[in-house]
Amino acid sequence: GQQVMQIPQYQHVQEGEGFTTYCNSSTTLSNIQWYKQRPGGHPVFLIQLVKSGEVKKQKRLTFQFGEAKKNSSLHITATQTTDVGTYFCAEYSGTYKYIFGTGTRLKVLA
Amino acid sequence: NAGVTQTPKFRVLKTGQSMTLLCAQDMNHEYMYWYRQDPGMGLRLIHYSVGEGTTAKGEVPDGYNVSRLKKQNFLLGLESAAPSQTSVYFCASQHNPGNTGELFFGEGSRLTVL
Numbered sequence: 001g002q003q004v005m006q007i008p009q010y011q012h013v014q015e016g017e018g019f020t021t022y023c024n025s026s027t028t029l030s031n032i033q034w035y036k037q038r039p040g041g042h043p044v045f046l047i048q049l050v051k052s053g054e055v056k057k058q059k060r061l062t063f064q065f066g067e068a069k070k071n072s073s074l075h076i077t078a079t080q081t082t083d084v085g086t087y088f089c090a091e092y093s094g095t096y097k098y099i100f101g102t103g104t105r106l107k108v109l110a
Numbered sequence: 111n112a113g114v115t116q117t118p119k120f121r122v123l124k125t126g127q128s129m130t131l132l133c134a135q136d137m138n139h140e141y142m143y144w145y146r147q148d149p150g151m152g153l154r155l156i157h158y159s160v161g162e163g164t165t166a167k168g169e170v171p172d173g174y175n176v177s178r179l180k181k182q183n184f185l186l187g188l189e190s191a192a193p194s195q196t197s198v199y200f201c202a203s204q205h206n207p208g209n210t211g212e213l214f215f216g217e218g219s220r221l222t223v224l
Contacts, residue, residue, distance in 0.1 A: 009150070033213070042200060042215040043153070088152060090213070096141060096160050097168060098213060100153040 004091055006101030014109050019076045021104035023089035030092045032072045034063060037103075038085045046074075079108045112136055116201050116216035123191045123223045131186040131219050133201030141204040142184040143168075143213070144176065146197040153200065159184055191223045 005024045013019050023032065031050045035043040047056055049065035049072060056063045062075045076083055086105045090098040114135045123129055133142065140161050145153040145168075155168030159178040173195060175187045184203075188195060198220050202213040 004152075006152070035213075042217050043202075043213070044215070045212040048212070090153075092211075096166075097143065097155055097158050099155065099169070100145070102150065102152040 004089065004099055004101040006089055006104055008104055009102065010105045010107070012107045012109060013079050015081060016078050019079050019083070019106055021074050021087050021089075021106075023072045023074075023091075023101050025070050025091055027070070029069045029072075030094050032065060032092070033090045033098065034072075034074055035088045035090060035100075036085050037088065041085075043088060076106075079106070081108050081110055084108050114201055114203055114214050114216040116199075116219045118219060119217065120220050121222070123188075123221065125192060125223060127191050128187070128189050129191065129221075130188075131199055131201075131221075133184045133186070133203075133216060135182055135184075135201075135203040135214070137203060137205070137214065138181070139203040139205050139214070140181075141206075141211075142178065143202045143204070144174075144184065144186045145200045145202065146170065147200060147218075148197050156186065156199075188221075191221075193223045195221065196223045197221060 033048045034046040037043045053067045054065040060077045064073045086103040088103045089101040117132045143158040144156040147153050154170045157176040159165050162181040165176045177185045198218050200218050201216040204211045
């Protein structure tokens with residue numbers, strides 16, 4: 001079945017350092033979404049990518065969709081303690097449902 | 111505007127007991143989903159619904175049943191709870207999954223099966 005690999009599983013960074021999480025699919029994707037879940041909270045939508053090679057920015061966050069639409073990445077520049085949480089990608093399978101990656105848990109050390 | 115509301119937020123069951131989790135959304139969304147979240151496993155889709163009166167199986171449907179009798183409500187049932195069903199359950203709703211279909215999540219229901 002469809003698998004969504006997300007790496008790394010955990011990342012600890014010093015405040016101010018950069019952070020990147022990668023999402024790789026075994027299939028060509030229709031679109032991909034990114035979510036953030038704070039500790040003890042629920043997933044919150046960040047962004048959706050649709051086009052091949054698409055790059056979108058939200059302040060310190062940069063999202064990329066691969067040219068072949070099989071992978072995506074999220075990069076955070078100059079991390080802050082407010083960035084702590086788990087970041088998930090979610091891929092659209094084309095049949096009304098989104099399949100989530102395993103997530104990358106980010107810890108920021110002050 | 112409450113968004114997506116899940117009840118109960120916490121529940122402890124004994125093996126073999128039954129229970130129902132209720133998800134209610136007030137955004138008039140067609141699509142609703144139940145996910146479970148376990149450490150290191152991300153969010154796994156249990157069942158979903160594309161409209162009132164419809165349900166479909168997700169990745170991990172065994173041991174669960176669902177019903178969508180009203181558009182705003184999506185119920186998840188456990189007929190005979192097992193310790194493997196200890197998890198955090200999230201409900202989500204969505205207007206249109208094919209376009210700008212942001213998923214709106216409830217706050218979660220933490221279930222422990224002893």
